[in-house]
Amino acid sequence: MDDTAIYLRNAAAMWSSLGPSVSYEGPLFRAVFPGFTRLIALAPAGPVEPPDGAYTFEDAFGPPADGLERLPVMVRPPGPVDPVQPRPGVTVGEVRDAAELVVAERVMVDGFPLPRFQPLHPGRALPARVLSLPGWRVWLAYRDGEPAAGAYTFDDGTSTGVYWVVTLPGHRGQGLAGTLLSAAISPNQPHSLVATHAGRPLYEKLGFAVTGHVNWHSRD
The missing domain is CATH 3.40.630.30 (Gcn5-related N-acetyltransferase (GNAT))
Incomplete structure (x- = not known):
């Protein structure tokens, strides 16, 4: 989970840079935007009450559950990057x-x-x-x-x-x-990301490895 925490901390910092209203409620990070709330568990957070309106809650600590989107967290350690020669055009x-x-x-x-x-x-x-x-x-x-x-x-x-x-x-x-x-x-x-299943093979070629998984609870 230590490597996965690289992603969680980065995501919280990124949303903090944008959010007009940001708070840390114990292990739970919350950024509130007009019409949308972003929640990230930075450590096991237990049950989380969904906010009103649209939201996304990223939980890398909860077990898999039916109906949840569960995606791999990938981390690339520091190191040289093999340049990719662009195709013509x-x-x-x-x-x-x-x-x-x-x-x-x-x-x-x-x-x-x-x-x-x-x-x-x-x-x-x-x-x-x-x-x-x-x-x-x-x-x-x-x-x-x-x-x-x-x-x-x-x-x-x-x-x-x-x-x-x-x-x-x-x-x-x-x-x-x-x-x-x-x-x-x-x-x-180090670099981190949450991969789609289609994107994972590309990220592995670039040196990323799966360090955990995150459950995405969301409502649009």
């Missing part, structure tokens, strides 16, 4: 301005998709201030000039969390996510 870079951030936001919201943010109102999923917040970096890949894949990372000072890695359906199978992540991963810190 593919470019990857860090988002630097508000206009391109809106493009990256749409790729991530539509690529999963993330119903909570649909229809997309620019800045609702990724507000423009993330471009100037310490630790935040947003990444975008283009294929033949079209926005095709995206992700963001958050450096909490001791580790980097990787979030919302996605490739749009029409561009999958072209190595975009691997190219993007090889640019985003630093060799100097």
Whole structure:
């Protein structure tokens, strides 16, 4: 669980950087946004009363349960990253301005998709201030000039969390996510993420290993 805690601490720090109302209730982290609450158990928290409205509660300590989404937590130790040579027509870079951030936001919201943010109102999923917040970096890949894949990372000072890695359906199978992540991963810190089952083989190739699992309780 120590390695899984790398992810839990990073996620709490990341949401703290965004949340207008943040609190720690014993082992339970809570960030309250307009119309949505994020909860993370940083240690065994026992029964948690669901808040009103939309919420997501990440619990890496509870047992599997019917009806819950249970996903692997993966951690990559510090170490060199084998660069992935982009295929012809593919470019990857860090988002630097508000206009391109809106493009990256749409790729991530539509690529999963993330119903909570649909229809997309620019800045609702990724507000423009993330471009100037310490630790935040947003990444975008283009294929033949079209926005095709995206992700963001958050450096909490001791580790980097990787979030919302996605490739749009029409561009999958072209190595975009691997190219993007090889640019985003630093060799100097551990990195953590919660993997989809489809994404896990890619992350294993990049040096991530499963350290635990997290139950996602949610209501949209």
